[in-house]
Structure formats: C-alpha cells, structure tokens
C-alpha cells in the first residue's frame with residue numbers, strides 16, 4: 183500500500199492550495215479529486231471572485247486577508263499566471279446596515295484605506311451606480327477580482343512542481359484512522375498516510391461519517407449580462423466590484439467586465455434552494471435570471487441589459503456563516519476545512535497555509551479559534 187505524509191481529499195479552491203503549501207514544505211503529498219482540474223461542478227468556477235479586506239463579516243478575518251493578499255502575490259509570481267486585478271470595491275447599503283457598518287469597523291480597526299461616500303458622491307464618482315438617497319457606501323481601493331480557475335490551476339501546478347502526486351477523476355470512497363495515521367480508499371486503491379486534509383466542499387458531510395457538522399448546501403446562480411450601451415463603463419478601471427445590501431437586508435453583488443467579451447457578472451448572495459451536490463439543479467431557468475435582473479436594476483439601471491449566460495454554483499453554509507477550519511476532534515491527524523458559506527475563495531491561499539500547519543504540526547500560527555466546529559455541535563447551539 184503506497185504511503186504518503188499527507189493525503190488531500192478534494193482539489194478545488196482549498197485543496198489545491200493545501201496541496202501547494204504542504205508540498206512546498208517538503209511533505210510527500212497525494213491529492214485525490216473526483217472531477218478534473220478546475221472543474222465547474224463545485225464552488226470554485228465562474229471566471230471571477232471578489233476579494234476585499236475591509237471585511238463586513240467581521241474584523242477578525244482581516245489579519246487572514248492581509249496574509250491572503252501576500253500569498254496571492256506570491257502565487258502570481260511563482261506561477262506566472264495573472265490571478266488578481268485590483269479594481270476598488272463599493273460596499274453599499276443603509277448607513278446603519280451590516281455592509282456599511284461592518285466594513286467601516288474592519289477598515290477603522292486595521293487602518294485600511296477607505297472612504298465613506300453618500301449617494302450623491304457615489305453617483306458622481308461611479309456613474310454606473312444610481313443609488314437613491316437612502317444608500318451610502320464604504321469605498322475600498324484595494325478590493326478586486328480573482329480568477330478562480332486560474333488560481334486553482336496555479337496552486338495545482340505549484341504543488342506538482344514541489345513533488346505532489348495529483349490524481350483526477352478519482353473519487354475517494356472512504357477513509358479511516360489507522361494507528362496514528364489514516365487509510366484512504368478509492369474504488370481501485372488504498373493509501374496510507376500520516377495525516378489527512380479534508381477539503382471536499384459541498385461533499386464534506388459524505389466524508390465525515392463520525393462527525394456531524396451542520397452544513398447546508400445552497401444552489402446559487404451567477405449571471406452574465408451585456409449592459410445597455412455596452413461594457414465600456416463597466417471596465418475594471420471605471421467600475422468597482424460591489425456588494426449591495428438593500429433596505430430589507432437582502433444582498434447582491436457584481437463585478438466589472440474583467441473579461442470584456444464575457445460581459446458583466448452579477449448574482450444574489452444567498453436565497454437559493456437547499457440541495458445536495460447530487461440534487462442541485464444545474465439547469466438555468468428564466469426565473470434565475472429575472473431575480474438577479476430585478477435586484478440589480480434599481481442600483482445599476484444599465485447593467486442587466488441583455489442576458490448572455492448563467493451558471494450554477496454551490497454554497498456550503500454553516501448556521502453562523504463562519505468557516506470551519508480545525509483538526510477533527512477525535513482524530514488529530516485529520517484537518518478539515520469546509521462551510522465557507524459563499525465567501526471563502528479570497529482566503530484560499532491562507533487556508534492552504536493553515537491546513538499545512540494543522541497537518542504537519544497539529545496547530546496553526548494563525549488565530550483560527552472562531553472556526554472551531556465545536557461552536558456548531560455543542561448541545562443547545
């Protein structure tokens with residue numbers, strides 16, 4: 183039975199980065215992935231992802247984001263691929279809403295560059311946006327767009343360059359602890375390793391039979407439009423990424439035309455049907471496009487001009503929408519990262535680094551207490 187230091191189950195966003203960091207530290211790594219490299223059946227596809235630092239979900243994320251930015255730069259340099267485009271970002275909503283207050287709190291606490299804009303200032307500075315007087319915003323110049331498929335490919339390449347063995351179209355059937363290590367079985371083979379990294383995204387619950395983390399898989403749809411009047415005003419040097427919380431607390435987002443021929447992407451954050459990776463309806467229906475168009479139009483009247491295409495994706499949500507990153511409570515040789523709740527991609531390289539820490543040392547140099555799954559599995563929680 184072939185033996186490795188670490189087996190990584192799932193080579194999507196998080197697993198590809200974990201394989202890269204583990205192999206970079208001299209570990210003998212085997213990565214096993216159910217589908218092909220940078221596939222479109224999980225959560226890490228669709229051409230673009232928002233990255234931002236003035237984190238409206240909580241200032242505790244900011245140190246991790248600062249490290250993530252550094253690591254994205256390193257991955258670009260080492261892979262020669264373009265992964266991050268800085269465009270600036272607008273976090274819009276009611277003055278007392280979570281988007282504005284949360285991002286301002288993070289920016290203030292960590293001294294991040296930002297400005298607060300009222301509706302008139304937003305309209306003058308970013309003419310694609312036509313907010314009414316109830317909307318204000320935090321503008322963050324360092325926000326931008328990541329290319330998820332390129333990022334996964336870069337991490338896979340860098341992992342292989344450091345000696346990782348990566349097998350695609352190889353679903354893992356099961357794993358079990360074996361002495362102080364693990365045994366991992368696919369249909370054809372079994373492998374032993376000193377440690378396991380589980381980064382199976384929406385499939386995590388299938389791989390965690392003796393630990394029940396409350397994860398809910400949610401269908402999401404990303405929609406590309408050709409704006410009325412063309413993509414010109416939506417190019418990255420003119421139009422920032424945005425997250426908009428409306429007066430009812432519903433959130434939508436959009437990105438500039440980083441790939442002009444593909445149009446402008448927008449979507450809703452949450453509100454999709456709950457499902458499993460197997461039952462997820464991968465067909466796009468007219469209603470999927472209509473709801474995005476209706477939500478975006480009051481803020482950006484020209485954006486949802488002509489429908490170009492749409493693609494489904496999945497969120498894996500925890501009840502509090504914070505991540506799970508920890509060693510397995512019963513098996514310290516198993517590191518788990520899941521429940522990214524629709525906001526994990528920007529953290530991918532720093533999560534890879536944390537998973538390498540956990541698999542090699544059993545603990546991480548980063549503050550990850552808030553990602554302990556015990557908060558979700560305690561009786562009464």
Ligand SMILES: Cc1cc2nc3c(=O)[nH]c(=O)nc-3n(C[C@H](O)[C@H](O)[C@H](O)COP(=O)(O)OP(=O)(O)OC[C@H]3O[C@@H](n4cnc5c(N)ncnc54)[C@H](O)[C@@H]3O)c2cc1C
Pocket residue numbers: 191192193194195196197214215216217223224225226227228230231232233352353354355381382383384385386389402403404449495496497519520522523524525526527528529
């Ligand atoms: C529409 C949409 C928009 C988003 N926008 C943003 C954004 O703007 N910014 C941001 O930061 N985040 C965003 N996110 C969230 C982010 O993309 C995810 O948090 C992140 O991609 C999750 O990565 P992952 O590695 O956990 O999952 P995945 O990338 O899905 O990887 C899991 C992998 O495990 C493999 N696998 C599962 N089971 C097995 C098995 N048994 N054997 C072998 N392999 C297996 C799967 O095939 C898959 O490749 C968005 C997500 C979606 C869907």
